[in-house]
Amino acid sequence: MSTVTKSKAERFVIPINPSHLPKGFVVSSTYAGIKAAISPKPTPDASAAPSSGPTSTTSPKPDLAVIVSSKPAAAAGTFTRNAFKAAPVVLSSKMLLDGSRSPSGARARSILVNSGCANAVTGERGMNDAKECAKLVGELLTPAKGISQEPQDPSKQGTLLLSTGVIGVPLPMTAIKRCLSHLTSGNVLRSDADAWHETARAFMTTDTFPKLRARSFELAGRKCGIVGIDKGAGMIHPSMAGPSTTLHATLLGLLATDAPISPPALQKALEHAMSRSFNCISVDGDMSTNDTIIALANGAAPPSPSPSGPVLKAGEEITEEQHPEEFEKFKAILTDFCEEMAHLIVRDGEGAEKFVEIKVKGAPTYEHAHAIASSISTSALVKCALHGGDANWGRILCAVGYAPLPSSSSWSIDPSRVTVTFVPPAEVAKEHRELVVLKDGAPQKVDEVEAGKLLAYEDINIVVDLAGGSDGDAGAKEEAKYWTCDLSREYIAINGDYRS
Incomplete structure (x- = not known):
């Protein structure tokens, strides 16, 4: 590593x-x-x-x-x-x-x-x-x-x-x-x-x-x-x-x-x-x-x-x-x-130690996928967990669930179809397997040692597959990516100084 x-x-x-x-x-x-x-x-x-x-x-x-x-x-x-x-x-x-x-x-x-x-x-x-x-x-x-x-x-x-x-x-x-x-x-x-x-x-x-x-x-x-x-x-x-x-x-x-x-x-x-x-x-x-x-x-x-x-x-x-x-x-x-x-x-985010890519797929429109990816990326709890190396999929799901979806759509998330996966960075993909922490809405047994290794890298990739949500397999296949960073003690120190 x-x-x-x-x-x-x-x-x-x-x-x-x-x-x-x-x-x-x-x-x-x-x-x-x-x-x-x-x-x-x-x-x-x-x-x-x-x-x-x-x-x-x-x-x-x-x-x-x-x-x-x-x-x-x-x-x-x-x-x-x-x-x-x-x-x-x-x-x-x-x-x-x-x-x-x-x-x-x-x-x-x-x-x-x-x-x-x-x-x-x-x-x-x-x-x-x-x-x-x-x-x-x-x-x-x-x-x-x-x-x-x-x-x-x-x-x-x-x-x-x-x-x-x-x-x-x-x-x-x-x-x-x-x-x-x-x-x-x-x-x-x-x-x-x-x-x-x-x-x-x-x-x-x-x-x-x-x-x-x-x-x-x-x-x-x-x-x-x-x-x-x-x-x-x-x-x-x-x-x-x-x-x-x-x-x-x-x-x-x-x-x-x-x-x-x-x-x-x-x-x-x-x-x-x-x-x-x-x-x-x-x-x-x-x-x-x-x-x-x-x-x-x-x-x-x-x-x-x-x-x-x-x-x-x-x-x-x-x-x-x-x-x-x-x-x-x-x-x-x-x-x-x-x-x-x-x-x-x-x-170069203030105090950032991690570069995190959130990919949301299986949505009916790009706007739906973007809104959900944004919700995950701005969750303070998710960002703190990633800083601490914790593969806390519960915090990710929580952010998925309260994402403000486009009001003009009748589409909704189907919790029984959601899968969350931690994907190794491309440069070390041969050394690690993908880590599925939630599959079709059901928790998976997580290899904590492997999770710790993946989250120790500077680059972290998370994929949330909505699998079509309420549309099932009827064509909800749009996706969006969002990029964020972790939330560290240094960020608080930088922004706690009114002169900065």
């Missing part, structure tokens, strides 16, 4: 292959002193600890960053459903919604990110500060080198905002404005892997490592790249929706690709990906005021040397209606990429 000896940063910070980075994006980051400016008692930031990457051991962690597309990019977003939506959430979602009604669709040129202050529950001042930040970035980028200008269409020049940190405190605008000219300078904006790494660090609050990934893929005769950054360690139980629906310390995410995707197609693909990735994770069951995932697609990908499949014309963008196969391919790529990014959030 393996024993984890390396830190999370050593295991999960992976150097980015520059060839995977999307074309036409530049980034920069800096330390603005945001947390120090708003805190009467500045405390050391745990996230400033060195990580395996180009990180200074003496300089403070960056807390302000800008991401810029060389030309207006198709833009999409999903946002928290929390009633107390932060100012940047309100402003960014409105910008995307307004843009979706224009002939060219929702587009943006840049994203401004800050950590240390969430600008949430800050009233009219918070909205005015957010608007000023977006306005200043747009104005400062106008003369930046290497960035094309389209002054005839100001709607395409917008800046989206991502903020994370302390709730209920206004942004320290003096500290932020002092740094914006530097951040937006054409001499500072870069496209290399190190610059992206530092930008990922600017997202961090209580995170123990920067979460950055990149991939390359072929689409519509183009050699495309995608890069993703996300952050979050506590207050994690996202339920995000698109800007066109009622909007439901923080999960933030950025996805940038040079694939040629139209704004409506990007939005639809992102919402699908969210429903099967970021909306399927939980650290502590608390939905943030700032949860936001923003995606940009600027179409700057170069032609593939040996394209396979249809090839788009110059300037053409993929739409769901005209390019259904390419759209489905992109949607699958984006969903898989978002799942990888979402896993990093759970692995």
Whole structure:
């Protein structure tokens, strides 16, 4: 049995292959002193600890960053459903919604990110500060080198905002404005892997490592790249929706690709990906005021040397209606990429020692399976049992039984058909057998020694088979996965400190 000896940063910070980075994006980051400016008692930031990457051991962690597309990019977003939506959430979602009604669709040129202050529950001042930040970035980028200008269409020049940190405190605008000219300078904006790494660090609050990934893929005769950054360690139980629906310390995410995707197609693909990735994770069951995932697609990908499949014309963008196969391919790529990014959030959950996958199958719809998996994943009793290495299927069943199922359905759980199984992680599957603790509603004799071995691994997999429930074998075969972590003493220690 393996024993984890390396830190999370050593295991999960992976150097980015520059060839995977999307074309036409530049980034920069800096330390603005945001947390120090708003805190009467500045405390050391745990996230400033060195990580395996180009990180200074003496300089403070960056807390302000800008991401810029060389030309207006198709833009999409999903946002928290929390009633107390932060100012940047309100402003960014409105910008995307307004843009979706224009002939060219929702587009943006840049994203401004800050950590240390969430600008949430800050009233009219918070909205005015957010608007000023977006306005200043747009104005400062106008003369930046290497960035094309389209002054005839100001709607395409917008800046989206991502903020994370302390709730209920206004942004320290003096500290932020002092740094914006530097951040937006054409001499500072870069496209290399190190610059992206530092930008990922600017997202961090209580995170123990920067979460950055990149991939390359072929689409519509183009050699495309995608890069993703996300952050979050506590207050994690996202339920995000698109800007066109009622909007439901923080999960933030950025996805940038040079694939040629139209704004409506990007939005639809992102919402699908969210429903099967970021909306399927939980650290502590608390939905943030700032949860936001923003995606940009600027179409700057170069032609593939040996394209396979249809090839788009110059300037053409993929739409769901005209390019259904390419759209489905992109949607699958984006969903898989978002799942990888979402896993990093759970692995870095505050105080987390276990990474737990809950799979629920045999349900009538994806929504039913998702609701039940969410109920299990947010149970404090289940999470405590997993932390203690206890295969307590009774707590799992309890969470299954009280799950809030879609009210429009007459389907119900049949307790006599439910089976619960602990499955060994893939890398050690040959060393252990699956452990069935409940079969068709009946308790099974559990090998406690084998159970202890399975639960000693960092990765734990639990499968709940509903076997069709009240529909029996009549076709209730949908499934959903959810990812969560254990609940440890360290989580309580971290969140018991009001200054964190």
